[in-house]
Amino acid sequence: MDVISVIRTKRDRGRLSDEQIDWVIDAYTRGHVADEQMSALAMAILLNGMDRAEIARWTAAMINSGERMDFSSLPRPTADKHSTGGVGDKITLPLAPLVAACGAAVPQLSGRGLGHTGGTLDKLESIPGWRASLTNAEMLDVLSSAGAVICAAGDGLAPADKKLYALRDVTGTVEAIPLIASSIMSKKIAEGTGSLVLDVKVGSGAFMKTLEDARELASTMVGLGTDHGVRTVALLTDMSTPLGLTAGNALEVRESVEVLAGGGPADVVELTLALAREMLDAAGLRDADPAKALADGSAMDVWRRMIAAQGGDPDAELPVAREQHVVHASTSGVVEVVDAYAVGIAAWRLGAGRARKEDVVQLGAGIELHAKPGDSVVAGQPLMTLHTDTPEKFAYALAALDGGVLVGAPGASFEPKPIVLDRIA
Ligand code: URA
Numbered sequence: 001m002d003v004i005s006v007i008r009t010k011r012d013r014g015r016l017s018d019e020q021i022d023w024v025i026d027a028y029t030r031g032h033v034a035d036e037q038m039s040a041l042a043m044a045i046l047l048n049g050m051d052r053a054e055i056a057r058w059t060a061a062m063i064n065s066g067e068r069m070d071f072s073s074l075p076r077p078t079a080d081k082h083s084t085g086g087v088g089d090k091i092t093l094p095l096a097p098l099v100a101a102c103g104a105a106v107p108q109l110s111g112r113g114l115g116h117t118g119g120t121l122d123k124l125e126s127i128p129g130w131r132a133s134l135t136n137a138e139m140l141d142v143l144s145s146a147g148a149v150i151c152a153a154g155d156g157l158a159p160a161d162k163k164l165y166a167l168r169d170v171t172g173t174v175e176a177i178p179l180i181a182s183s184i185m186s187k188k189i190a191e192g193t194g195s196l197v198l199d200v201k202v203g204s205g206a207f208m209k210t211l212e213d214a215r216e217l218a219s220t221m222v223g224l225g226t227d228h229g230v231r232t233v234a235l236l237t238d239m240s241t242p243l244g245l246t247a248g249n250a251l252e253v254r255e256s257v258e259v260l261a262g263g264g265p266a267d268v269v270e271l272t273l274a275l276a277r278e279m280l281d282a283a284g285l286r287d288a289d290p291a292k293a294l295a296d297g298s299a300m301d302v303w304r305r306m307i308a309a310q311g312g313d314p315d316a317e318l319p320v321a322r323e324q325h326v327v328h329a330s331t332s333g334v335v336e337v338v339d340a341y342a343v344g345i346a347a348w349r350l351g352a353g354r355a356r357k358e359d360v361v362q363l364g365a366g367i368e369l370h371a372k373p374g375d376s377v378v379a380g381q382p383l384m385t386l387h388t389d390t391p392e393k394f395a396y397a398l399a400a401l402d403g404g405v406l407v408g409a410p411g412a413s414f415e416p417k418p419i420v421l422d423r424i425a
């Protein structure tokens with residue numbers, strides 16, 4: 001087998017054989033295929049696609065590149081969720097303890113932000129003392145004692161995906177449905193969860209800009225999960241505007257704690273409950289009532305136990321950025337657009353995200369929205385506050401917001417978009 005013939009097969013729109021796929025994933029993981037060769041293959045896959053059987057084999061090869069975890073010793077059914085990434089998407093923070101409070105075990109392996117989408121681990125690291133890296137034994141301990149754990153995937157889990165994802169990120173080959181589906185599902189299947197709910201984001205702030213592409217991605221992932229014995233369901237959810245009122249690490253933790261305390265923005269609560277119901281249903285816990293667990297404080301109790309078990313102080317003050325800049329409405333009217341991509345890029349420029357993996361994020365940086373689509377505003381009213389430790393970035397962030405916030409005529413009618421756009425099982 002040689003890598004050039006594998007690249008040529010896909011370049012010429014052929015099907016990769018099982019042997020080609022197994023060989024190239026194994027050889028790349030071991031360093032026998034060079035990054036430039038794998039990037040040529042990734043680009044050929046992006047341009048020419050893969051059929052379902054190729055995607056299934058590619059996913060299996062990535063799972064087999066590393067270890068598989070096993071939570072079958074736990075007395076509770078396991079349930080996990082994965083979001084394809086968005087702006088202000090802090091849902092994992094209230095969701096994992098909420099679902100645990102309702103009786104499931106939630107092993108939530110999460111990632112860091114790259115580009116305009118935030119990462120759950122970066123958000124949680126704004127809690128003083130909290131540790132993202134756990135050994136497998138520590139992960140099992142937190143899961144047993146708190147019911148939920150949110151941590152980084154260890155190096156042993158799908159190492160082929162770790163290498164390939166980093167390569168795709170710098171070669172313009174992230175947005176390929178076969179590569180996204182196999183990347184996400186290889187990690188989730190190797191993690192050993194019994195059931196999985198996928199939150200596939202659609203809109204300007206998501207990888208998938210159209211419902212059609214999002215449906216294709218969702219049904220590919222649901223098929224992969226089901227074939228591997230994981231009960232998998234996907235919700236397609238709106239990412240045309242940020243979720244909630246905050247984008248940025250500590251700002252989002254604060255908002256998540258509000259949700260766990262029974263408050264928080266309506267869209268965050270609605271999506272948290274919709275995903276919780278799906279997870280509990282997939283885990284066979286159909287009688288559980290997540291709305292009650294939010295209201296009676298039991299989800300908050302799990303949150304506090306989970307944060308403390310990972311070294312964090314749930315009562316500690318969260319970091320606050322040194323400088324703020326308020327953007328005011330220039331006219332009166334109804335807010336028509338707060339564009340997720342524009343807000344995500346602006347938050348990233350303020351320091352909330354990283355451009356390269358080794359960059360350090362500013363924990364207090366980000367954007368706080370004071371108005372969302374459908375709200376009426378008067379000229380001079382604050383629309384948003386920008387937070388950063390590096391005020392020289394304000395102009396750069398404001399440039400990203402240019403055209404991303406639109407205020408229409410006073411009294412203009414506004415048709416709110418539903419958050420959950422479709423369900424694929
Ligand atoms: N998240 C992943 O884990 N992989 C992708 O390819 C895209 C989003």
